[in-house]
Amino acid sequence: MDIPALLTSAGMNIGISVGMFSLYSILRKQPLNVKVYFGQRIAQGRTRNENLCFERFVPSASWLLKAWEATEEDIFACGGIDAVVFLRIVIFSIRIFAIATILCTFLVLPLNYFGQGLQGIEDSTALDLLTIGNVQEGSRWLWAHCLTLYVVSACACCLLYFEYENIARMRMEQVQRFPTRPSNFTVVVRGVPWSSVETYSESVGKFFSNYYASSYVAHQIVYRFGAVQQLLEDAERMYKVMTTVPVMANVPADQCCETKVDPRCGLCGAKSSSFKKVSGGSELAGRNVDDELREKECEAALVFFRSRFDALVVSQTIQSADPMLWVTELAPEPLDVFWQNLCVPYNLLWIRKIIVFIASIVFSVLFLLPTTFVQGLTKIQYLQNAFPFLRRVSDRSYINLITGYLPSLVLTVFLTIVPPLMMLFSTLEGRVSRSTRKRSACVKVLIFMFWNVYFSNILSGSWIERMGKLTVTSPKDLATLLAELIPRQASFFTTYVMTSGWSGLSCELLQPVPLVGNWLFKCVLMRDDDFVRPVTFSFHTEVTRVLLFGLLGFTFCILAPLILPFLLIYFCFAFLVYRNQIMNVYFVKYQTDGSYWTLAHNATIFSLILTQVVAGILFGMKKSSSASTATIPLIICTALFNVFCKNRFLPLFRNRAAIDAIEMDRTDENSGKLQEIIENLPKAYNQFELCGDEMQIPKVEDAAQPDKPKKSGSSESLEELEIVQPEDLSVDQPSPSSSPSPSPSPSQSEAEDKIVSIN
Structure with a gap:
């Protein structure tokens, strides 16, 4: 060039x-x-x-x-x-x-x-x-x-x-x-052993009640991702049946239906008989829901402890002689949990990592084709002997555009597919949090960029200059x-x-x-x-x-x-x-x-x-x-x-x-806040709520401060406003006492005549 x-x-x-x-x-x-x-x-x-x-x-x-x-x-x-x-x-x-x-x-x-x-x-x-x-x-x-x-x-x-x-x-x-933060008291447990006589939830409760009786508070089993919403909808429909059918049962029999109906339907007949039938049906429905929940259980759970130090110790120790069972680590924040990967069996993660490693290598090798093409654009003069038609291109006035601007543009366009693909690879590896998944994707993209953008461009450019005579022994x-x-x-x-x-x-x-x-x-x-x-x-x-x-x-x-x-x-x-x-x-x-x-x-x-x-x-x-x-x-x-x-x-x-964990535990215990935090831990990791909205925005307390009065006659634009300084920073997850909820957004009619305050 x-x-x-x-x-x-x-x-x-x-x-x-x-x-x-x-x-x-x-x-x-x-x-x-x-x-x-x-x-x-x-x-x-x-x-x-x-x-x-x-x-x-x-x-x-x-x-x-x-x-x-x-x-x-x-x-x-x-x-x-x-x-x-x-x-x-x-x-x-x-x-x-x-x-x-x-x-x-x-x-x-x-x-x-x-x-x-x-x-x-x-x-x-x-x-x-x-x-x-x-x-x-x-x-x-x-x-x-x-x-x-x-x-x-x-x-x-x-x-x-x-x-x-x-x-x-x-x-x-x-x-x-x-x-x-609820993550300070919570541990993710994976590789829960299967038992023919106990559910995963019962096994987790029995294990931690036995070995951590003084620090164990409660646990929450993880359900297979994708079935949570269906279970929630089934529960809502069952609730409607349970609340509407007894009202119909109070209707007199002579006003309901004169046709003889099987009393097992529970919709007509005597009040007492109808009520008993509905109650029995609701109990059966409750048992069906519990059975379905048991079938959806995964070999992973969130375990809550009484102090930060207890959770820290449990997360950094091996729980059994088999390192593939009862694997523990500190839990991510509620909105950071990647529930789908928590359902992946722990003993399959090494296979997934090998597959991802091989796929990454294959993709890097295949990407040498566009890299070589890009270098060919920058070195058209070296390809004229092999491809005579390029001599007419090199004599044109736009040759500077082809050799100067076009190669870098083509390479940039090809590289746009790399970050999404590496994010997919990181998801397949089984990361349990979104933050670690994005960091893993960052590592993969960085290695790919160093090799395919830096080294492969240098080597392929040299190969084109020497027309295949490049040898490295x-x-x-x-x-x-x-x-x-x-x-x-x-x-x-x-x-x-x-x-x-x-x-x-x-x-x-x-x-x-x-x-x-x-x-x-x-x-x-x-x-x-x-x-x-x-x-x-x-x-x-x-x-x-x-x-x-x-x-x-x-x-x-x-x-x-x-x-x-x-x-x-x-x-x-x-x-x-x-x-x-x-x-x-x-x-x-x-x-x-x-x-x-x-x-x-x-x-x-x-x-x-x-x-x-x-x-x-x-x-x-x-x-x-x-x-x-x-x-x-x-x-x-x-x-x-x-x-x-x-x-x-x-x-x-x-x-x-x-x-630091011990000092914070002592401070909260002396002030009486520790018990309140512990009681609200299960509410923070409610899978039924957190899986309902993948981009749920945490509610920020005291974030909305009154706007400053606008001076008369001024045409204040967006750039003239100051930055919001909330007392409780929105970058952190909400406290365990308040479950995450989406922040209010302006309606469509207001969105066209309102501007965000950068205040």
Whole structure:
């Protein structure tokens, strides 16, 4: 790819981004789009009237200012600790790549340009002159690259340590901030052994009453997902029969029916006889319902304990000699429970994981086809000998569009199917909570992106350049090949950052699918119901994109520094866009308590070590043995730093501190709140209610505060309002004393003339 193709891609992406940003600033002010762009505010029940004014149809950037001025407490109030951690990942990327951009732009980039190492090479382009490949062999300038690598690595490790420490502290404070969470007293039990004489419910009650008599309170068996609603409807119909038939039984016999009827029907005849028949039928119906419930029982249950410490101990111990039976873990929050997977037999989970692992590998291999096609678009000149008709295409004026903008666009389109598929794979693995399922999908998407977007693009691009003569016989050959080929792919990844990053942020703001669907529902189909439903933040998509760009930034910082300014622009705009979306659009239903940071830490360490290994090999290929040897201590220090962080902070993300649990138990017991919390535990995990509405919004107490009086004569728009600061943050689940209930939403007649208050 040459400079005109890169400029074509930059112009296309800049035009698309500016146009969509301007369109968003207009559409967000229209009353029809309130539920598209302010779903999070609607979940809090915040609306107000908005008069028609000219300012609603003029683009403005005031939403950027509001996103910039929002504090971390505001983000926590709207999106919870996971949203704060995600933004901390973005902030870390801004800091480290700002340092790398300054160093590499003013030190490394000029040395690469004036290196004169590519003179006489025919297939080199103008962009290759800005890479380390243009530095001559044995040049002393390579020490500047090595020094820059040391500085960037040291800064990255320092920033990682401080972020790890702060997020670990936030995670510990999260437990103390919401002490009445029902999950603190609840344990999920799976692998309940089958018995021919006892039901699963009786087995669970007998087991924990025998071995945990002093701490066991009650239990709730889990029923097969999908049958819960049918059982609930049957119970409602049975209730109607039981309440209406006795009324008919009170009717005199001479007014009812003169025809002789079998007295077993229970509808005609004497009062006493009819009543006895109905009572007997209701008892039989009750027994039928109980029998049907027993048939729907799963080998899983939720067990409630008297204290947090008791639940913590039970969740972290093996209950029997057979580790496949009586498997325990701390329960997720009520709205976080994935009831469908709780019904999966525990002894089948390992088979599901193997199947998912094989399916992921097969999908990754199949995805090499679109990856190779994308690289073929960027290197049409290398395919002209094999495909002569491409010579006519390469002579056209639109060749810069084909080689510059189109490959990254095609790759971005193909990658849209990856997150939903990985979410499906994570569901099949049997995760018992929605938060862990999304985090598992995030891991799968990240591994897929690292391999199929980064490594496979590099290898397939090299294979096309050499027309099938690429051979790798050992890991050493692969490392040498990567060191040689990574700088040559810098231009493609630069265009990918612009297409997937810049244009992706504009699509994230505009929300095209909910926007078009809402217009069709309201304006074309004239439907009263809403197309837009509350949606949660797609961490498995956005976290992986940020970490993938981090990998590109680290690996190209000294090899091809031209990509760094484009990355820095993306991270700066991502900081503002995601803050706006978290505060206005996405609804928080469940949390992972900041566990995405461990994934970000591991991905960053991998990126650093890969960068150092590639740089060391490349220094050796450039016949600078001293610079190559100097990277070995850097690799060792980075690995030791990773081990230190894992020993120091990782246990805080895997387990809960017993001291905190004991102290909270003592505090609640002294204040008399502990007994009240225990009594309301079974109500919080009511499967019949929680399965009735998968996107049930928890009711937030004291969240609706009176609006500030509006000044007369002012045309206040959406951006001029402040952020809601509820006393009881909506990011946490409701207390056990109150069962989850959906928040009120405005009616259809009010939705057209009301605007969400960002207050």
